[in-house]
Amino acid sequence: MTDYNAPLRDMRFVLHEVFDAPALWARLPALAERVDADTADAILEEAAKITGQLIAPLSRNGDEQGVRFDDGQVITPDGFRQAWQTYREGGWVGLGGNPEHGGMGMPKMLAVLFEEMLYAADCSFSLYSALSAGSCLAIDAHASDDLKAIYLPPLYSGQWAGSMCLTEPHAGTDLGLIRTRAEPQADSTYQVSGSKIFITGGEQDLTENIIHLVLARLPDAPAGPKGISLLLVPKFLVNPDGSLGARNAVQCGSIEHKMGIKASATCVMNFDGATGYLVGEPNKGLAAMFTMMNYERLSIGLQGIGCAEASYQSAARYAKDRLQSRAATGPQAKDKIADPIIHHGDVRRMLLTMRALTEGGRAFATYVGQQLDLARYAEDAGEREQAVRLVALLTPVAKAFFTDNGLESCVLGQQVFGGHGYIREWGQEQRVRDVRIAQIYEGTNGIQALDLLGRKVLADDGQALAGFLAEVRTFCADAPAHREALQDALDRLEHTSHWLREQASNDANLVSATAVEYLHLFGLTAYAYMWARMAAVSLRNLEQDPTFHGAKLSCAQFFFQRLLPRSLALEVSIMAGSGSLYGMTPEQF
Secondary structure, eight states: OOOOOOOOOHHIIIIIIIIIIIHHHHHHHHHHOOHHHHHHHHHHHOOOOOOIIIIGGGHHHHHHHHEETTEEEOOTTTTTTHHHHHHHHHHOOOTTTTGGGTTOOOOHHHHHHHHHHHHOOOHHHHHHHHHHHHHHHHHHHHHHHHHHHHHHHHHHHTSEEEEEEOOOBSSOOOOOOOOOOOEETSSEEEEEEEEEEETTSSOEEEEEEEEEEEEEBTTEEEEEEGGGGHHHEEEEOOOOOEEEEEEEEEEEEEEOOOSTTTOOOOEEEEEEEEEEEEEEEBBBHHHHHHHHHHHHHHHHHHHHHHHHHHHHHHHHHHHHBBSSSTTTEEEEEEETTSOOOGGGGHHHHHHHHHHHHHHHHHHHHHHHHHHHHHHHHHHHHHHHHHHHHHHHHHHEEEEEEEHHHHHHHHHHHHHHHHGGGGGGGGGGHHHHHHHHGGGGGSSSSHHHIIIIIIIIIIITTTHHHHHHHHHHHHHHHOOOSSSSHHHHHHHHHHHHHHHHHHHHGGGGTHHHHHHHHHHHHHHHHHHHHHEEHHHHHHTTTTTHHHHHHHHHHHHHHHIIIIIHHHHHHHHHHHHOOOOOOOOOGGOOO
16 A cells, blocks of 8 residues: 655644744754745655555556666666656756756755655656755756756756766775776866766656766775775766757666665766766765765655655554454454454554654754755854754764664564565565665764764764764753653763763773664664754643644654663663674684
8 A cells, every 4th residue: 555645734744843844944044044944844745645546546556667778778677757747847856956046956954855755756766866856966966067058957847857876886885996087188178987876866758867976096096995086977978958868978888676665766877988077076976976975875765754744644554443352451443353453562652753753853954954054054154163063973874774674674564464564565665675775875874973973972972972962961951751760861862971971091992892782872862852952842732732742742752761771672682792793704604
């Protein structure tokens, strides 16, 4: 089943009531003239329609058909091309894009909610749009004015699409090993040669052109990651008037056959002296690409939230209909032969875990979006600098924690269905398969954890972490609910961070051995902050909407009593150090 209804009530709650986004936008001149509460609500309403009515119905058939590869061409499943046309006519690809080149210029706080809807409706369809939006970010931030003028308008409009070409067969996380070459030409272009793998949307039949952003080495480049440049390589060359010219020397060699996201083309791309254009400075391509990757990592984190939300909706509906046994307290549906499984404790445990993690993630994603907006639009330099530090600190948490929780939630949703969850027609097994990749691509979650602990916490002596902890402690001082639990979580995170900082110099294996547990400890603490903020708002407004706010307060209580205690075990595990991981020799594995 592919029914999906965007949780608009909860999205408005987070955007307007918890974070008061309209007040923030009003004080940021670049956003004040573009968006207010009414505009945001209208966009969310239309987004809910297009994701629920246009995209979600494609998901099942897209998974069944998958993409086909025919003589170098990729054919997307039935309905995708027509849906893309409707999607692009609505301007959705350029939702957050630069208005100077045809984008809508909407804030990231709003865009994260739309992206969640997209992934909840269908991961495969969403990826074609996500890569285009990310490509635009890199081009807008680093390309020349001429390249921006030529490439951004048709990318924002969805007439063209983008791809990100990093990985090679021998170079995944370690991009310093890439071998793709870029030879300078007399006309200031470059000839790009090499092969890239795992390229999402590298070939498809949705758009007239595909703009590949390719990492490559110039002939005189230094070794390692400091010798990588970023090239823009179009599928079709573009004439000075913007029309399409000859086919460039880039071809899709094959597509991958995958566990999930089967309607998303994952391509091997071969560049054979293809014409490319330098984006940014020579040998500074990795930094330019990370402009795109940081946004993509948040986007992929939203894949975890979206899949979890869709799984929860299906599981909750099923649990209220499925009759099995009687409740422990006696018959609840006395006119029926058994009670709905929603009355059974373990089913409630699973559903509440899904809901608490998903709604906590939605709030945290909006918070990260807020920091991205401040980093981009705040007029005060100090406020921008603080937001930039927070974005760097929180991005790996968002990507990894959202997607780890996304898989947990989708598996729980499948479990609620029992045997029916293993059957394709109910849709739950597809969500488990689709969400699984999110823990792997855009930097595996283990790499995100190393980035958080090694680079963002230890390398800067904890300055970014200290800023985050100070903000939460300020809120905690006057928190009307769950103050002690939040304070304990903060103390635990701070104490563990300090212990790691002290011990890491004496144990070279400590960071890699504890990074994942540390990221989960951080994530649970961040979610505790979000849940305390949401509970505070719901306490104030309980009488206005007792059904919504009462449920929110119940979920908050479940999070603090049943999920936050996971942090206790994580602390113990971290402080056990690395010794037990290295007690065996490689031969003993």
